[in-house]
Amino acid sequence: MDSTDQALIALLRQNARWSVADLAHKLGVSRGTVTNRMRRLEDDQVIVGYTVRLRPEAEPERIRAWMGVLVEGNQTRQVIASLLGEPGVSALHDTNGRWDLLAELEVRSMGELSQVLERIRLISGIRSTETSIHLSSYR
Incomplete structure (x- = not known):
């Protein structure tokens, strides 16, 4: 990726609905x-899709939370x-620092x-977790 590709991706992150002419x-x-x-970024799977982002207040019935997961030994794949x-689980990320995932x-x-937390607690290979509930967003 060159600087034009990076600038294009930055613009698409701002507004994926901009027309090709605007971009x-x-x-x-x-x-x-x-x-x-x-087309090349899509074919190379750098861009894997376009989506709509909603403010959390737009879906008041949804509860979002983040869970840090500490894995025992070498059981990360399992x-x-x-x-x-x-x-x-809507997304899962590998991290460094205090939590493995x-x-x-x-x-x-x-x-x-x-119920989700209870099911996750039963997963073999998890040493500990910490969950934070999303309250509001500022950006």
């Missing part, structure tokens, strides 16, 4: 250049496989969150 104008390149670069099979949780109620 080309902002980048100072032709529409064909933007189209070709987007724990990852188990967490990816958990419907309450960071799981993003998304549920419809506190009762459902309790």
